[in-house]
Amino acid sequence: MEKVRLLVVDDDPPIADLVATVARYEGWDAVTANSGEEALRLAGEFDPDIVVLDLMLPDLDGFGVLDRLRHNGTMVPVVFLTARDGIADRVAGLTRGGDDYLVKPFAVEELMARLRTVLRRSAGPAFQRSVLRVADLTMDEDTREVRRADRLLTLTPTEYEVLRFLMRKSPTVMTKAQILDHVWEYGFGGRSNVVELVVSRLRRKLDDTGEPLIQTVRGFGYVIRQAAE
Amino acid sequence: MEKVRLLVVDDDPPIADLVATVARYEGWDAVTANSGEEALRLAGEFDPDIVVLDLMLPDLDGFGVLDRLRHNGTMVPVVFLTARDGIADRVAGLTRGGDDYLVKPFAVEELMARLRTVLRRSAGPAFQRSVLRVADLTMDEDTREVRRADRLLTLTPTEYEVLRFLMRKSPTVMTKAQILDHVWEYGFGGRSNVVELVVSRLRRKLDDTGEPLIQTVRGFGYVIRQAAE
DNA sequence: AGTTGTCCGACAGCTTTTCGACAGCTCCCA
């Protein structure tokens, strides 16, 4: 696939920057806009494949931006960001077309996952499943089914996210800080051992059968990969 | 790649110089700033590819500098330096993207390694693995896998760092002092034979099979290279 | 043969990791 072009619209520069940086890290092209006007201008110039759109903007609000976009005939898919309270209902109504939304504060991996899904859907009518695989472990990102050697595992949301992150990055070693930073909401204060704990719980479920897949790289972090040699 | 342009921002001149010197030694272009204002000015003039930014600055603090940088539309990647205590949490929020941070006191080689990683990532969408190779010894810096003639070695963090340093410098001879200075945190007190010890341990793991790769240059230091006649 | 430099075994202290127990929370259902 071509390099994905992402437009991020959020009036809070750190947030916009955060999203753009993560996207670039994934190899996407990303630009940011801090107002509705700027967003519309950039949508024209930059011609994005997908848009992340905060609903709370100083000038024109998110809905307004969307209307104008659609008015111009742009069918680009949109993922909305909203505060926890409030307009969730109205957003829900807008998400039928394949668009999606996420509540702030979000975890960056979750945002990226939704962007990928939306892109995949909008790419073509025949949307192919996204299945991650490491050794005899598979994760179907559509059905959320995780199997180890065909045995179905039941994971909690957090476990699922951590596992997905590790599988996506496999066979690269990730530090605990990286895992925490990507899988937990930004702003999560936990100076704690949550990551270790979730890994421990994952291991119990995964490695129940078969050889250990999640490996500790002492003094550094964790990887998921087939034990070499 | 072109000559990398690095901007180092730290109010403690010895530290800033240390980093700049090491970077120049690697063939990079490096400039230093000792205050936030200077940093912003230089960022404009010098147009760096990457920035090392101490968070504790006399005038504008590190976060302020970052905000202003971003505000100017600069998407340059940043690696932060922080003291051990305190703001690690706040930093975490900024690092989710792909930027990174390091706690003082750090080891110079570790800083350089992170800079290289961040650069590599921001360079292109398809980020190519970084694999060091000396004779039949290979080190994959992403997976942290080290192999001698395909046999997987298990190294401790210190061993890994020393070996990486030697491999990077190969076939140049490094003195024990250089190794100590680069691989251990600056300010490390050990007037000792740690380096010898780690090398000894490395040898046992590496040279188990095959001919010795790490050679002693008596009265000077160590090199890793294929034994030449 | 003396001197200087290197190697490395043993050990103690320390750091990192693992994981059981538990309490607060949310969500769901009656």
Add this chain to the structure above:
DNA sequence: TGGGAGCTGTCGAAAAGCTGTCGGACAACT
């Protein structure tokens, strides 16, 4: 509205593994 089930994160203790000090054996150079 109350109760229950399941999820998440905190704490702490025990285990595992890593690092540096010491010191004696050994090797290399003069």
